[in-house]
Amino acid sequence: MYVPAHFSQTDPAETAAFMRHHSFATLITHDGQAPFATQVPVLHHAVDGSHGVILAHIAKANPQWRHFANGQEALVLFHGPHAYISPSWYAAPLAVPTWNYAAVHAYGVPRIITDHDRLVTLLEELVETHEAGRANRWAGTLPEEYRDKMVAGIVGFEIVITRLEAKYKLSQNRPAADADAVIAALSASPDQTERELAEMMAMVRTP
Numbered sequence: 001m002y003v004p005a006h007f008s009q010t011d012p013a014e015t016a017a018f019m020r021h022h023s024f025a026t027l028i029t030h031d032g033q034a035p036f037a038t039q040v041p042v043l044h045h046a047v048d049g050s051h052g053v054i055l056a057h058i059a060k061a062n063p064q065w066r067h068f069a070n071g072q073e074a075l076v077l078f079h080g081p082h083a084y085i086s087p088s089w090y091a092a093p094l095a096v097p098t099w100n101y102a103a104v105h106a107y108g109v110p111r112i113i114t115d116h117d118r119l120v121t122l123l124e125e126l127v128e129t130h131e132a133g134r135a136n137r138w139a140g141t142l143p144e145e146y147r148d149k150m151v152a153g154i155v156g157f158e159i160v161i162t163r164l165e166a167k168y169k170l171s172q173n174r175p176a177a178d179a180d181a182v183i184a185a186l187s188a189s190p191d192q193t194e195r196e197l198a199e200m201m202a203m204v205r206t207p
Contacts, residue, residue, distance in 0.1 A: 001105050001165045006173050009102075009166035016052060018104050018166070019044040019078050023129075026077040027056070029067040029110070036064050042076065043126060051161035054106060055113075055122050057154045065155040068110040074159060078104040081197035085171070089185045090178040100182070102200055105165040113156035120147070122156055170201045179205060 009015060019025075023044070028037045042056040054076055058065055067074075080102030087095035113119050124140065131137040142150075171179040179201065186198035 001103070001167055003165060003167045004173075007167050007169045009104075009168045012051070015104055015164060015166045016044060016046055018080060018102065019052075019054075019106065022078045022080050022104075025054075025056075026079070027058070027064070028075040028077065029064055030072060031063075031067050032070065036067065038062060038064050041126060041130075043122070043129065047160075051106070051164050054108070054159040054161060055125075055156070057119070057122065057156040060153050060155050062155075065110075065112065065157065068112055068157060071109055073107050073162070074110050076106040076108075076159065078106070080104075081193045081200060083186060083189075083191070083194045083197045085182055086185070089181045090174070091181065092175065092178060095178075100170055100197055100201070102168045102170070102197075103166075106159070106161045107164070108159040108162045110157045110159050113158060116148075116151070119151060119154075119156040123151070168200065168204060170197075170204045172204060176205075 009018075019042075023042050025040060025042050026037055027040050028035055030036070038058055040056050040058055042054050045053045045055065047053055082099060082101035085098045085100050087097055113122065127138070127140045131140065171182050174182070183198045183201045183205075186194045186201070189195055189198075
């Protein structure tokens with residue numbers, strides 16, 4: 001990913017938090033002939049002294065898991081809030097439209113999880129992550145025979161992250177007055193994603 005210095009995000013804690021918050025990611029692999037992508041919910045586990053580990057699963061009917069056998073690096077894209085930025089918001093008389101966004105690219109070699117109990121634990125954690133805090137949460141209790149039949153239809157995998165690229169393009173290259181005007185415009189938007197982007201911009205501008 002092309003990351004100019006002023007858009008680079010290098011704080012490990014911030015990057016890990018971003019991956020956990022924007023956990024519906026895009027897994028990209030290559031079968032030797034063409035790239036292949038799948039959208040998938042993932043877990044990120046922090047590991048001391050490293051970028052951490054990504055855990056996820058895909059359907060066994062999805063041929064992508066067969067790409068894991070080639071030992072090639074995969075790419076997992078985490079997408080944050082994004083929005084069109086109008087030059088009408090700037091104080092500067094000469095400017096062009098642009099797009100503000102945040103993204104993290106994680107790289108590593110996928111490995112299939114063959115241990116049944118570990119795969120079940122992964123699924124339980126994924127359910128707990130998304131059910132926690134819900135007023136009428138699903139308990140996740142299933143008959144063992146039914147659960148194992150469902151588990152047989154998926155392939156779990158882990159990716160030890162070997163390198164990370166994080167880009168927060170949030171008007172850091174604009175004069176302070178322009179960036180503040182963009183934050184104000186996005187904060188007033190009826191679109192939730194644009195308001196979330198404004199919050200990220202404000203966070204970046206906070207010392």
